[in-house]
Amino acid sequence: MTSAALPLSGAQHRIRSGAYEAVIASTGASLRELRHDGRDLIVPFGADEVRPDYRGATLAPWPNRIVDGTYAFEGEDIVTALTEPERSHALHGLVSWADFEQVAASDDSVTLATTIAPQSGYPWRVRVETTYALGADGLTQTVRARNLSARPAPFGTGPHPYLQAGPAPLDEWTLALPAASVLEVTPDRLSPVALRAVAEHDADRFDRREPRPLGAVQLDHAFTDLETDAGGAAVLRLTDPSGVGVEVTWGAECPWVQVYTGDKPEGPANPDHRNGVAVEPMTCAPDAFNAASYDYDAGLLVLEPGAEFSASWRIAAI
Numbered sequence: 494m495t496s497a498a499l500p501l502s503g504a505q506h507r508i509r510s511g512a513y514e515a516v517i518a519s520t521g522a523s524l525r526e527l528r529h530d531g532r533d534l535i536v537p538f539g540a541d542e543v544r545p546d547y548r549g550a551t552l553a554p555w556p557n558r559i560v561d562g563t564y565a566f567e568g569e570d571i572v573t574a575l576t577e578p579e580r581s582h583a584l585h586g587l588v589s590w591a592d593f594e595q596v597a598a599s600d601d602s603v604t605l606a607t608t609i610a611p612q613s614g615y616p617w618r619v620r621v622e623t624t625y626a627l628g629a630d631g632l633t634q635t636v637r638a639r640n641l642s643a644r645p646a647p648f649g650t651g652p653h654p655y656l657q658a659g660p661a662p663l664d665e666w667t668l669a670l671p672a673a674s675v676l677e678v679t680p681d682r683l684s685p686v687a688l689r690a691v692a693e694h695d696a697d698r699f700d701r702r703e704p705r706p707l708g709a710v711q712l713d714h715a716f717t718d719l720e721t722d723a724g725g726a727a728v729l730r731l732t733d734p735s736g737v738g739v740e741v742t743w744g745a746e747c748p749w750v751q752v753y754t755g756d757k758p759e760g761p762a763n764p765d766h767r768n769g770v771a772v773e774p775m776t777c778a779p780d781a782f783n784a785a786s787y788d789y790d791a792g793l794l795v796l797e798p799g800a801e802f803s804a805s806w807r808i809a810a811i
Contacts, residue, residue, distance in 0.1 A: 500540040503592055510601040510627035512810075516540075522593040522605045522623045524549030524654055527632055529810035534739045536655035536769035545765065546755075547653045550589040551636060553621045554609060556651035557715065557751060557779040559583040560684050562614070564782035566647055573614025580682045583614070585653065588621055602626035608641070617646035619796070631809025638803070640796035648794045649777035650804055651747065655755060655769030659733025663754065663767045664708055666738075669730040670701035670752060672716030676778060683713060685780050688789045691716070704730070707770075713753045715779050721745075729772055730811060738811035746804035747774035748792055774806045 503519030516526040523544055526537040538548050562575045562583040577584035593605035606622040609615065618641040626633050640646045658666040675694060677686040691700040698710050702720065719727040725745050729752075732738030743750070753771040757763040777792035778784075784791035796802060 501543050502538070502540055504595070505540055506595065506598065506603040506605070506625075508599075508601050508603055508625065508627050511629055513627045513632060515625060515627060515632055517603055517605070517625050518544070518549075519593050519595075519605060520544065521547075521550040521589040521591065522607075523551070524625065524632075524634070524652070527654070527808060532659075532737065532810070533657050534808060534810055536657055546655070546771075547585055547589060548655055550585065550653045551593075551621070551623050551634075551650070552585045552653055552773070553588050553636065553638065553650040554615060554617075554619055554647070555583075555586045555649040555782060556773060556775045556777070557585065558683065559782050560682075560780045564647075565785075566782070567645070571614060571616070582682070582684075586650075587612075587615060589653075593623070596622065597624075601628070611642070617642040617644070619646055619648065621650075631807050633805055633807045635803055635805040637801060638796065639801045640798055643798055645798065646796045647782055648796050648802065649775065649781055649792070651751075651773045651775035652806060653771060653773050654741075654808060655771045656731050656739045656741070656808070657769050658731040658739055659735050659737045661733050661735065663770065665706060665734050666770070667704045667706050667730075667732045668701050668752075668770070669704035669728075669732075670716060670750075671720035671727055671729070672750065673702070673718035673720065674716065675699045676715040676717070678714065678779070683779070685778070685787065688717070704732070707754065711754055711756045713751075713756070715749050715751045715775070717749045717778070719748065719750070727774075731770055731772075732811060740809050740811055741772045741774065741806060742809070743774040743806035744804075747776050747806065749775040749778050751775060751779070774804075776804055
C-alpha cells in the first residue's frame with residue numbers, strides 16, 4: 494500500500510480475541526474501535542477521518558496540559574508549541590499526530606512505535622512503543638518509553654479513550670470513580686489551582702466513590718488519591734441502566750486520572766456533545782512539567798539516559 498492510499502487515520506491494525514475486537518490506527522497509535530459482542534465500548538471514528546477530540550490517542554511525553562506551553566527543567570527555560578490555542582496551552586504531548594510503525598503483530602495484539610525527535614519545545618530523543626493486546630479480560634494497552642538522550646528527560650503518558658456504557662444517554666449512566674481528591678482548575682482555561690478533597694469540594698459533583706448517575710454533571714477534571722484493590726489496581730466503572738457497561742483498570746504507575754464528560758460549547762447542537770466519557774489514567778498531573786509550582790506531588794517522571802519506563806491500563810466490558 495502506498496502512502497497515498499492510506500486512510501486519513503493511517504494504517505489500520507485489527508486484532509481479535511473471543512468476543513472482543515479492536516482497531517488501532519497508526520496516527521497517534523489511536524484506539525479507533527473497541528467492541529465486545531458487537532457492542533461499542535468506546536466512541537469510534539472512521540478510518541478515513543481525521544481523528545476528532547483526541548479519541549483513543551496515545552499521549553506522550555506528557556498527557557493533559559502544559560500551562561502557557563512553558564516550563565523549566567534543570568535550569569533551562571523551555572517554550573513548546575501551543576496546541577490548545579483557545580486556552581493557550583500545550584495539549585497532550587507530541588506523539589498524538591505521529592505515525593507509529595508496526596514492530597510486532599499477532600491475531601490478538603499489535604505493537605507500534607515512534608521516536609520523539611529533539612526539538613525546541615522538548616530537546617530530548619525518546620522512543621515510545623505501545624502494545625495493544627486483547628484477552629478474555631479485555632484490551633490492555635502498555636506504553637513503554639526509553640530515553641535515548643545523553644541527559645535526563647521529563648516524561649509522562651496516558652491514553653484518551655471516550656467510553657460508552659450502553660444505549661442510554663450519558664446523563665443516565667452511573668459513574669463509580671475511586672478517587673478521594675480532585676484538582677480544582679480555573680473555569681476558563683482549566684489551569685490547575687489546588688488539590689481538594691472530593692468530600693469537601695462540591696461533593697455532589699466530584700465524590701463518586703459510591704456509584705451515582707451522572708445526570709447533568711459536567712466534568713473535565715483530574716482526580717487522585719485513588720482507592721485500589723488488593724492487587725493495587727484502581728477501577729473506574731460506567732454502567733448503563735440496561736445493566737451493561739465498561740470499566741477501566743490501571744495500576745500504581747498512573748496515580749492520576751482525568752475524567753471528561755465530553756461537553757461541547759454548542760451543547761446538543763453538536764452531535765458529539767456528551768456522546769462518551771473520556772477516561773485518561775495518567776502517570777502525572779496536568780501541568781506536571783511545572784511540578785515545582787504546586788504544593789502537591791504532580792508525579793513528574795524523569796528518565797535518566799538509557800532508562801526505560803512502562804505503564805498499562807485495561808478496558809473491559811461489564
